[in-house]
Amino acid sequence: MHILIIEDETRIAKRIERMTRDFFSENLTSLHRVDELSEALEFIKKQPLDVVLLDLNLNGENGFDILSKAVSESFHTVIISAHKDRAISAFEYGVLDFVPKPFNQARLDQAFNKVLLNEKTTEGNIQLLAVKKKGGIQLISIDELQYVKGAGVYTELYLRNGKKELHDKSLEKLEQLLPHTFERIHKSYLVKMSEVENIIVRSGSKYIASLKNGEMLPIGRTKYKSIKEKWL
Structure with missing residues (x-):
């Protein structure tokens, strides 16, 4: 450390x-x-x-x-x-x-x-994510965040306006900070559950979260049952 x-x-x-x-x-x-x-x-x-x-x-x-x-x-x-x-x-x-x-x-x-121990903060009232931009820091409202994708030691933030921002924190660190409205649906994805419109089961035990904006994100096999229960 x-x-x-x-x-x-x-x-x-x-x-x-x-x-x-x-x-x-x-x-x-x-x-x-x-x-x-x-x-x-x-x-x-x-x-x-x-x-x-x-x-x-x-x-x-x-x-x-x-x-x-x-x-x-x-x-x-x-x-x-x-x-x-x-x-x-x-x-x-x-x-x-x-x-x-x-x-x-x-x-x-x-x-x-x-x-x-990678424990989640119990307060869960984070309102802003700060991302580095040329010349300074941009504060992004959590309300604008749809889902987060792991990108190595970094993460990609996908926003309602269709933009993507890069954050220096790992997916694991952001998972600790984000409110309980976000769920880890896959080893590489954190999703705001209110953005999920449907959960699709495909052949070969493949599970998909269909978002309201039309995007399709994978759901891990071991997470499917708990994610479906929380979505319902």
Whole structure:
């Protein structure tokens, strides 16, 4: 695991660092700590990361200024902040967890378990997906998303307007973040179930999800029964 801590209070940063080392132990490859947004942005550009632990108030700077950039990347973001009133907004952006200050080892471990065990965030109220575009970040409403296709370590987002956008997160990471209205119907597809118009069974035990826009997506054999029950 490659982890970055973005926290300006030295005492708290050291505590997070100690707890992180205790939890990940031999699974920890690198752990770095920065206290400024500009330094954090530069680090994110240059270094591979699995998790970013972000405070929302850094020497008076707003952590949300880096959040849209962070959630567009391949890694997961966990907020550690005393500003509990901003938790809903953070989840809407697509963070994996929000750990309120003051916190203990058990609460931080809970967030880390979501990372290690690929646990789905229980809040499920993500409203936006941030994707990289030339010159900046574009925020896409979850309402516009029809389905997601795995493309190696990346994913392809298929939208209502017929456009396709590339996201740096893997299908597994997006599955953790997306609301329960999306189902993994195949090893390569996540679909909003309200977009499925029909489920087709073809010879040779081939199962197809027919979408309202006319597209046909495969359903995995092992997933057919549960998907059909949820669709009905």
